Amino acid sequence: MDLSYTDEEEEFRARLREWLASALPGLPGRPDPGDWPGRRAYDTGWQRLLYDAGYAGLHWPADAGGRGATPTQHLIFLEETERAGAPYVGANFVGLLHAGPTIAAEGTAAQRARWLPPVLRGDEVWCQGFSEPEAGSDLASLRTRAVRDGDDYVVSGQKIWTSHAEVADWCELLVRTDPAAPRHRGISWLAMRMDAPGVTVRPLRTLAGSTEFAEMFLDEVRVPVSHRVGEENDGWRVTMVTLSFERGTAFVGEVVACRRTLDALAAEARRSGRWDDAVLRRRLGRLNAEFRALWRLTQWNVSEAQSTGGVPGTGGSVFKLRYSHARQELYEAAAEVLGAGDALDLDREWVLDRLSSLSYTIAAGTSQIQRNIVAERILGLPKGR
Amino acid sequence: MDFRLSEDQRALRTGIRELLAGRFARDRMRATLDGGGGVGRELWRELGAAGLFALRLPGTAGGVGLGLPESVLMFDEIGRSLLPGPLAATELAAGVVKGAAEGEAVVALAEAGRPVGHLAQADALLVLDGDRARVLTGGALRQVLREARPVRSLDPGTPLWRVPDLAAHDGEPLPEGARLRREGALLTAAEQLGSAARSLEAAVQHAGEREQFGAPIGAFQAVKHLCAGMLVRAETARTAVYAAAVTADPVEIAGAKLLADDAAVGNARDCLQVHGGMGFTWEADVHLHLKRAWLRSGQWLTAADAEEVLAADLA
Numbered sequence: 001m002d003l004s005y006t007d008e009e010e011e012f013r014a015r016l017r018e019w020l021a022s023a024l025p026g027l028p029g030r031p032d033p034g035d036w037p038g039r040r041a042y043d044t045g046w047q048r049l050l051y052d053a054g055y056a057g058l059h060w061p062a063d064a065g066g067r068g069a070t071p072t073q074h075l076i077f078l079e080e081t082e083r084a085g086a087p088y089v090g091a092n093f094v095g096l097l098h099a100g101p102t103i104a105a106e107g108t109a110a111q112r113a114r115w116l117p118p119v120l121r122g123d124e125v126w127c128q129g130f131s132e133p134e135a136g137s138d139l140a141s142l143r144t145r146a147v148r149d150g151d152d153y154v155v156s157g158q159k160i161w162t163s164h165a166e167v168a169d170w171c172e173l174l175v176r177t178d179p180a181a182p183r184h185r186g187i188s189w190l191a192m193r194m195d196a197p198g199v200t201v202r203p204l205r206t207l208a209g210s211t212e213f214a215e216m217f218l219d220e221v222r223v224p225v226s227h228r229v230g231e232e233n234d235g236w237r238v239t240m241v242t243l244s245f246e247r248g249t250a251f252v253g254e255v256v257a258c259r260r261t262l263d264a265l266a267a268e269a270r271r272s273g274r275w276d277d278a279v280l281r282r283r284l285g286r287l288n289a290e291f292r293a294l295w296r297l298t299q300w301n302v303s304e305a306q307s308t309g310g311v312p313g314t315g316g317s318v319f320k321l322r323y324s325h326a327r328q329e330l331y332e333a334a335a336e337v338l339g340a341g342d343a344l345d346l347d348r349e350w351v352l353d354r355l356s357s358l359s360y361t362i363a364a365g366t367s368q369i370q371r372n373i374v375a376e377r378i379l380g381l382p383k384g385r
Numbered sequence: 386m387d388f389r390l391s392e393d394q395r396a397l398r399t400g401i402r403e404l405l406a407g408r409f410a411r412d413r414m415r416a417t418l419d420g421g422g423g424v425g426r427e428l429w430r431e432l433g434a435a436g437l438f439a440l441r442l443p444g445t446a447g448g449v450g451l452g453l454p455e456s457v458l459m460f461d462e463i464g465r466s467l468l469p470g471p472l473a474a475t476e477l478a479a480g481v482v483k484g485a486a487e488g489e490a491v492v493a494l495a496e497a498g499r500p501v502g503h504l505a506q507a508d509a510l511l512v513l514d515g516d517r518a519r520v521l522t523g524g525a526l527r528q529v530l531r532e533a534r535p536v537r538s539l540d541p542g543t544p545l546w547r548v549p550d551l552a553a554h555d556g557e558p559l560p561e562g563a564r565l566r567r568e569g570a571l572l573t574a575a576e577q578l579g580s581a582a583r584s585l586e587a588a589v590q591h592a593g594e595r596e597q598f599g600a601p602i603g604a605f606q607a608v609k610h611l612c613a614g615m616l617v618r619a620e621t622a623r624t625a626v627y628a629a630a631v632t633a634d635p636v637e638i639a640g641a642k643l644l645a646d647d648a649a650v651g652n653a654r655d656c657l658q659v660h661g662g663m664g665f666t667w668e669a670d671v672h673l674h675l676k677r678a679w680l681r682s683g684q685w686l687t688a689a690d691a692e693e694v695l696a697a698d699l700a
Contacts, residue, residue, distance in 0.1 A: 001388055001389070001390060001391070001394065001454045001627055001630070001631050002386060002387050002388070002391075002631075003386055003388060003628060003631045003632065004386065005386050006386075009386070072386050075386075262699060263699055263700035264700075265699075266696070266699035266700055267699075267700050281692075281693070281696045282689065282692035282693065282696060283692075284696055284699060285691070285692035285693060285694070285695035285696030285697075285698075285699070286643065286692050286695065288636070288640065288695040288696065288698060288699055289625070289639070289640030289641075289643045289644055289691070289692075289695050290644075292625065292636075292637060292640050293621050293622070293624060293625040293640060293641075293644055294621070296388075296624040296625055296627075296628040297620065297621055297624045299386065299388050299624070299628070300388045300389075300624045300627075302386075302388075303386065303387050303388040303389045304389065306387065307389065315620075318616065318617050318620050318621075321613070321614075321617050322617050322621050368606075368610070370613075371606075371609060371610040371613035371614070372606065372609060372610075372613075374613035374616055374617070375603075375609035375610070375612050375613045376609070378616060379585075379589050379612055379613070379616060380589070380593070381589065381592060381593060381601075381603035381604070381608075381609050381612060382593065382600070382601050382603055382604040383604065384600060384601075384603075384604025384605060384606075384609075
């Protein structure tokens with residue numbers, strides 16, 4: 001049990017801090033949440049800065065254009081960028097954490113050369129075409145069809161909950177290429193251009209009032225066969241590679257941010273006099289234990305991943321279950337700190353965050369699905385109903 | 386950074402697990418409870434010989450020279466086994482109370498306003514009053530015992546006594562009372578961790594074997610989700626306790642105790658639920674873990690105290 005960092009890691013941290021201190025003051029202001037083109041420009045601009053400074057694709061393997069950093073260095077990167085108040089990965093999320101690592105692991109040399117450098121430079125944005133109206137948590141029941149026609153697939157169907165669809169250049173798309181095969185077998189993984197004829201994006205309004213995600217209608221969209229990653233009908237396996245990356249360290253920065261939010265809540269409660277309420281004060285104390293433990297759980301998972309060559313294990317599901325719940329608890333406590341008046345004021349940042357926290361137990365695999373994963377894959381309970 | 390256990394730490398844990406499996410297996414545990422609980426002196430000495438109590442004493446003082454992480458791993462194993470006795474108090478008194486390090490002495494814990502466990506067997510009494518600590522032995526201890534009255538203990542493994550106000554009783558003052566209280570809380574949290582893990586194992590085993598509606602009950606989501614929740618509780622508490630053992634940070638220890646108490650109590654309750662009617666019987670061990678977990682939740686650092694420490698840490 002060694003929680004100390006090596007000299008090399010501390011040096012990495014110090015260099016990063018120094019760079020952040022010089023790079024952040026020059027950043028433009030954050031765009032309005034509803035301004036999608038503005039958000040894209042902001043997020044990709046930040047990515048370009050990272051690229052020029054040598055921090056892009058830190059945890060990607062070197063032969064994919066990354067820095068080949070250890071999971072611990074990646075952890076330090078996420079911790080320090082959040083601590084410094086740097087921008088989130090934002091619109092680059094799918095490209096950097098999802099599609100990119102998948103192409104790096106499963107793509108041909110030509111595919112890697114075509115798609116990876118623009119992601120690292122912030123030139124191209126990806127979105128994710130996995131979920132469908134009838135295939136959310138039950139991803140394998142997806143229906144979007146791809147029929148081979150010469151050198152193209154002709155794709156028709158509908159995708160949903162597609163974040164960043166409005167500003168994406170590419171979509172990592174799961175399609176059914178063999179309707180007769182067992183449901184996990186007839187699926188393929190395609191890279192689809194978002195400006196291809198037949199692609200229609202319709203924004204969905206969330207309960208927070210914003211358009212975080214969209215529906216995507218595909219009407220005989222032609223996707224070259226050369227844009228398929230992995231073998232035909234082997235897309236499920238490729239997808240599982242993708243998902244294991246998604247849950248690894250995706251929330252590290254957020255845990256650091258939650259601890260900052262908790263400090264801010266305590267300061268607000270002290271200022272308003274609500275700190276004298278022992279029940280509220282103790283509730284905030286308990287949340288302190290929660291987010292400290294979640295940070296330690298992250299370090300534990302990263303240590304485990306280090307021993308398995310960087311592939312995150314099922315510990316990600318344990319983390320996500322606890323974290324998504326704790327995040328919601330945090331904003332419930334925030335509402336109490338704000339009090340009845342301010343807790344209904346959408347101009348208070350905490351109020352919007354309270355609303356968005358509701359998605360955490362749903363997105364990236366619902367808590368119910370995560371519990372099944374934990375019960376079956378970690379605890380070995382029988383598959384069933 | 387490598388948070389995982391080192392080879393030596395794994396070996397240490399395996400060693401104590403094997404010792405307890407050999408000397409305090411389930412039938413022995415049950416026999417101890419049927420006999421009214423209490424400390425088995427012979428096993429206590431064996432634990433002493435294995436270095437449990439002297440683990441953190443320097444080699445020059447006859448100890449093993451290891452640290453809090455190693456003690457935490459040992460107490461984690463003890464928590465699994467339901468071994469009764471004031472283990473944390475005795476470990477903390479090693480080097481202060483004669484015979485404690487060797488497992489020759491039993492050092493009970495007295496905290497203001499709370500019942501005292503194992504008083505009749507105690508060779509010394511560690512009295513904690515907030516952040517002040519002192520040790521009572523000899524005549525003072527005998528007088529406390531004369532004035533005490535036994536309680537019908539909720540935990541069948543831990544005989545309890547109500548004691549009078551101890552302020553009047555002189556003892557040998559101990560330095561660093563705040564540190565003792567923190568470390569006692571951490572070692573107790575480690576016991577809670579072992580108990581939480583054992584409850585989870587028992588639930589998973591039962592869910593995989595017990596059939597209802599033509600299938601093992603573990604195939605039903607309702608049961609699966611209870612078990613998954615138990616794992617999440619146990620693993621979150623585990624990383625908190627292990628990290629607190631490495632840093633010895635007071636706030637981190639408070640968080641560890643809070644989460645470990647939750648994990649032990651919550652997991653025992655859910656284990657009882659998974660066992661259905663069987664879980665409500667004396668024969669099933671579920672209630673023993675629950676009762677011990679309740680007892681430990683009230684020792685060293687309660688939830689209310691821990692939450693105040695954690696709140697004070699916020700900006």
